Amino acid sequence: MTTSPIHNRFLKSQEDLGVVAVGFSGGQGKSGVDEGPQVLIDSGLLTQLSDSLGYKLHGDDKVHSYAELLPQSDEPYRGMKNPLAVSAVTRRIAEQTYEQSREGRMTLTLGGDHSIAIGTVAGVAKATRERLGRETAVIWVDAHADINRPEDSDSGNIHGMPVAFLTGLATEDKEEYFGWIKDEMRLNKRKLVYIGLRDVDQAEKVILREHGIKAFSMFDIDRHGIGRVVEMALAHIGSDTPIHLSFDVDALDPQWAPSTGTPVRGGLTLREGDFICESVHQTGNLVAMDLVEVNPQLAQDQLVGVQETIRAGCSLVRCALGESLL
Secondary structure (H helix, E strand, C coil): CCCCCCCCCCCCCCCEEEEEEECCCCCCCCCCHHHHHHHHHHCCHHHHHHHHCCCEEEECCCCECCHHHCCCCCCCECCECCHHHHHHHHHHHHHHHHHHHCCCCEEEEECCCHHHHHHHHHHHHHHHHHHHCCCCEEEEECCCCCCCCHHHCCCCCHHHCHHHHHHCCCCCCCHHHCCCCCHHHCCCHHHEEEEEECCCCHHHHHHHHHCCCEEEEHHHHHHHCHHHHHHHHHHHHCCCCCEEEEEEHHHECCCCCCCCCCCCCCCECHHHHHHHHHHHHHCCCEEEEEEECCCCCCCCCHHHHHHHHHHHHHHHHHHHCCCCCC
């Protein structure tokens, strides 16, 4: 049994945890984020989850590189960089998360850049619809909205587009270019909530406003406090909805997580990040979590910066899976 007293109403077993470790960096241009899952595992995260929190682990004890899926040639398409690679890898990730989630297990994905959420959310959403007949809500904790449509993106990096594809704001008919995302894999925009935004592109601001997507920026956290913001976020989702928590470590201020690809000053404290995870766990509705964008190659102080980021990432996962202060 797990050490948490919280009963999860949407899982078959409280102690089974499906793990998917994704060593993929193709959704953006900086090397090193593919090493994130391995450094988290090497730091003892999975051992902490099994020995300290009582989970029975299923799935990955090694990191997938998906090298066999990468094309020899991958030209830009609709302005997207590496579109064939990202589509092929996220499609495989969707299969992996679906396999774990359909068994009624909590599903934990360690990334990798945030493009992998195209696969994680799609796979969990499909399994939840089949198993429970319910939609999955997504709490997206991030400095960035990641809801750019391909034609709106200045960079062409797909890690800034996953929410657009998941919600159907960006669509594609060709299977090899995300046409494999079907209706049963999609996310209802009314079941999406952002926390921690502070670096949002102009086109994304328009999308959020036009579609009435619930989003809490750092301004809202400063104004209301993290407790009230989380309370409002959960109220928007509703108390009877399975939750997928997708957490980008750049949501934290670089003081706490400097070793990431797109750090932005003025972010969450580690304590605020832990609070979000603890609060979602306490709902008894969490069915999946992603932790992404840990990049051990990116920190001004490699020794201290990388270790701080790893410690922060491990703390977030443990809190989401039931670690508490008392």
